[in-house]
Amino acid sequence: MGLQSGCKVFCVCFLLFSTAKLQAQIKVASFSTVLSEIAEKVGGKNVTVTSLIKPGQDPHEYQLTPGDLSAASASDLVLLSGKGMEATYLVNLRDALLKRVQVLAVGDQIPSLTKGADEGKEPGKEETEDPHWWNSISETEKATVVVRDAFVHLDGQHIADYQASATAYLAALRELDSWVKRKVAELPRNQRTLVTSHDAFQYFAKDYGFQIDSIEGLTTDQEPSVGHVTAIIAEIKKQGVKAIFLENTLNPKVSVEITRESGARSGGSLYADGLGPGDGETYAGMFQHNVTTIVDALK
Amino acid sequence: MRGSPLVQAGLVVAALLLLLIPLHRLTQREQRPPEPPVVSSASKQVHLAVRTTALPCRFQITFLGKTLWVEDASTPELAKDFDINFPKEGIDLVVDVTWETKALAALEITVSLPDGNAMNKTLWGQGTANEVLTFREDE
CATH class of the missing domain: 3.40.50.1980 (Nitrogenase molybdenum iron protein domain)
Known part of the structure; x- marks a missing residue:
């Protein structure tokens, strides 16, 4: 291999390395199917999302597996539903993750409905947060903003991308809400x-x-x-x-x-x-x- | 008892089967007619009044998935009476409005009940506005 060929190989390697550096993605591990969609829509090409809870899987019955723990450990950001949904494995998950991995319980950042003492059915019973926030489009809009802000915080190079994608997704959610209101009005x-x-x-x-x-x-x-x-x-x-x-x-x-x-x-x-x-x-x-x-x- | 054991066994089985009939009748769940539901619904003559800030204006009001009132308004104030169920939980009216002007315009809808109770809601838009408006007596 001559000097010229050596230079070519060096240039190609340099270009590949530079491109890879420019395309560095935020690795997200999601414990919610809805948050997986939000992360994919808002993050676009700048984010890779691993859904640890699969569509159709009951999140109430989910058990943390060693494989899922490895996937979460390899990520930069772990998204949780919050509001107590992950209560059975949250301590183990937090203990096992490296400090560099950020854990964001999205539902904990938005207002809750509660069930229990306020209903007067069982006096003295502790109030329980209702974790099913995704069944409200307005709560999902708030969750989208929380996820967008997390991406902006983690990756300052693509702020405009995250903001534009979040704006588009929020507009789609508002359109969905208008459709729901008209259908329910029947x-x-x-x-x-x-x-x-x-x-x-x-x-x-x-x-x-x-x-x-x-x-x-x-x-x-x-x-x-x-x-x-x-x-x-x-x-x-x-x-x-x-x-x-x-x-x-x-x-x-x-x-x-x-x-x-x-x-x-x-x-x-x-x-x-x-x-x-x-x-x-x-x-x-x-x-x-x-x-x-x-x-x-x-x- | 004399006779073939097979015949005797057959008689015993037949007797047990016959016993099952009254036993089933005695233990079966009583079929009662369903109690009438207590869902609140009362047909009332509801007076609808529409007021627009800009003309010309075309609006459509839909109630329970059916068109209630469509109008190409040439005057700023219109009114009509409708016989509709107005339960205590209220009603939803789907309102679609188009103005020729692209400037900010408003459409006010007032719902008046026979007892004199009146509720009003306003839509704002530039060119068009679409909204589901809820009218409740306790609001």
Whole structure:
């Protein structure tokens, strides 16, 4: 190899190295399907996102695996849903991560709805934060701003990119919200009672004027008591609710009992805990599916 | 009892099967007619008044997915009566409006009930405005 060829190889290597340096990406590990989408939309080509919770996976039942811990350790930023969603493994995760890895519990940066003492059902019971903030578009807008600011803080070279992408995503969310309001307006306000398996739609209810009666609690692992099921059946009959929305996490015997006793039919399945296969592969698709299913079943 | 053991066994099974009929009737869930729901709904004559700050103006008001009122307004104030359910939870009206002017304009909608209670909401826009307006007696 002559001097000329050697120079060429050096130049090529230098160019490759420089390009790689310029294209350095923020590595994000996400423990939320919705946050994965936000990170991809806002981060664009400047960010690589590893989704540790997959679409359709129940985040309430998620167990931290050694493989996921390695992926989180190799990232620059770990995104969590927050509001207690990761409570069962958060301490282990924080202990195991290197100090250079930033952990951002996005939900903790936005206002919460709470459940418990304020309802007067169980006096003395501690209030629990409702972690299902993604079922409100306005909360998701706030989450987008939190993620954008995190990227801006980590990567000052691409601030304009992050701001432009976030602005575009926020505009899409506002358009989605307008569509939801128009679709929900097809349903009389006195028919907006949403009976669901687990209590995941309080943020949705607050935004669009629904009343929620949930069979399970805030998580999918809380079995309903007989008294609670009886009360739900009585409420469905009293309100004349046409349809109820059950998930496969609910004991099938309870599902059958409620539909048989109340006379309400099954209204279809909803994406309660984030993105999922089918219509729910995107946030907009998930929301449109849920709203269409609810409105068409309750009309 | 005399006779073939097979015949005896058959008689016992038949007797048990016959017993199942009254047993099933006694234990089956009682089929009661469903109780009437107590959802609040009352059809009321609702008076709608529309006032626009700019003309010409075209507006459409949609209620429960159906067009309630479409108008190419040539006067700034219009009113109509409609028989609609107005529950205590209120109603949502979807309003789409277009003005010829691109300057800031407003459309005010007033909903008046037979008991004299009136509620009003205003949309603002430049050229167009689209919004879902909620009218509740307790607001």
